[in-house]
Amino acid sequence: MDWSALILSLQLAAATTLVLLPIGVILGRVLAFHDFRGKRWVEALITLPLVLPPTVLGYYLLIALGVASPLGQAWQALTGETLVFSFSGLLIASVVFNLPFAIQPLQRAFEGVGPDLRQAAWVGGLSPLATFRKVELPLAWPGLLSAVVLTFTHTLGEFGVVLMVGGAIPGETRTIAISIYDRVQAFDTAAAGIMSAFLLISSFLAVAVVYGVGARAVRLRG
C-alpha cells in the first residue's frame, strides 16, 4: 500500500469537496429556480466533464494552467511556484472535473422542492434566507449528501486528468489511482490489488449510501 498516495488522494478529495460544495449549492439552486437565456448552454457546459475523455479535459487544463497562460503566470508571480504539477493545480483541475457530480444532484434536489413550498414560506413571513435554511436545505439534503459522496469518491478514483495536470510526483501529485497504475507497470500486482480493492469497496459503499439515503428521503416525503 502506497500510504503517501492514499493520504494525498484523501486530502485532494476533501479539499475538492470543500471547495465545490458551496459552488454546487449556489449554481444548483440558480439552475433549479431560475430560467434565463443560455441556461441550456450552461447546463451542457457543466455536464461536459462527464462525457469528455479525461485526457482531453486534462489537455485543456494543462494549457489553461500552464506557465504560458495568464492564470499560470499570475500564480507564479504570486507564489513563485508553477500551477501545473502542483497540488494547487490538481485541486483546480479536480474542481472542474467534478462540477457535474456536485451540481447535478443539487440541482435535481432543489427542483424537487417545488415553487409552492417556497412561496408558502414567503407568504408565511420567512425571508429568502430563512426559506433556504428551514425549507429548501432540509428538503434538498439527500442531494447535498449525494454531491458530497460522489465528489469525494470520484476524486479518489481520478486518473486521466490528474496524470495530465499533475504528473506523478510522489507526495505532491501521485494519487492512489496513479500509484495503482505505477505498481501494475512495475509488476507489483499485490500492492496494486490491495489499493484497487480499497477503491472498489469505498466506492461501492459510497454509492450504496447515496441510494439508501435517496430511498429514505422518498419514504419520509410520503
Add this chain to the structure above:
Amino acid sequence: MGDLAPSSAVGGLRVRLRQDGPIRLDAAFACAPGELHALVGPSGAGKTTVLKAIAGLYRPKGGEITCGPAVWFDAQAGTWMSPQDRRVGLVFQNYALFPHMSAQANVETSLQGRPRPEREPRALALLAQVGLEGKAHRRPADLSGGEQQRVAVARALARSPNVLLLDEPFAAVDRRTRRRLQADLNVLRADLNIPILLVTHDLDEAQALADQMSVLHQGEILQTGHPDAVMANPASDLVADILDLKPRA
C-alpha cells in the same frame, strides 16, 4: 416583520389589475372586511394569477392593490410590497405544507414574528381551533386530505392575516369532507372580520359561501354581484355559458 395588531383594525381590499400579456388580466373588485368574495371561472381563467398577485407572488404590469390604507402594489408609482410584508393568509390548492415538518412546526413557520415562548401555545391553539387537537406532532403525510387542509388553514391564520386567500381549498377532498370543511369555514369567518377571497370553479360552493362573486374568463372579470343575483341575471351569454345557465332568450 410588521406589527401584529388585530386584523379587524384593517380596512377592505381593493384590487385592479391590467395587463395584455403574457397572461391577460383585466380585473377590478373590492372585498370588505368580513366579506367572502368568490372568484369563479373555468380552469385557465386567471383566478390563481389574481390570487398570487394579491399575495405578492406575481407582479402584473399594470394596476393597484390596496388593503385599507396600505398600498401593496401600484404599477404607476412603482410600489411593490413583498409577500413577507403584506401579511396575507394563503391556503394553496395543494396546501403546500412543508413535508419535513410536523403540523405544529408548519403552523409555527408563520409565527416567526412572535416571541419564541408564545409560538408553541399559539400554534397548538390554532390547531385546536381547526379541530386537530392531538395531531400536532404528525407530519402531513400521516394526515388525511381534510386534516392537511385544516393545517393549511391554521398556518394561514397564524399570521393574523390582513386578508385570507383560499385557492380551491376544497378541491382535493371527498364530497362529505368538503361539506364539513365548508361548514367550518362559515363558522370561522364569523370570528375573522377580514376580507376573504375564495377561488373556485364550483358554482354551488360559491353560492353557498360567498357574499359577492366575480365571474372570470381569460383574465377578465365579466360580472360581479351577489351569487344569487348573478345566477338569476347573467350579464351576457358568455357569463350564462360559464355558469352553465341557459342562454338568455
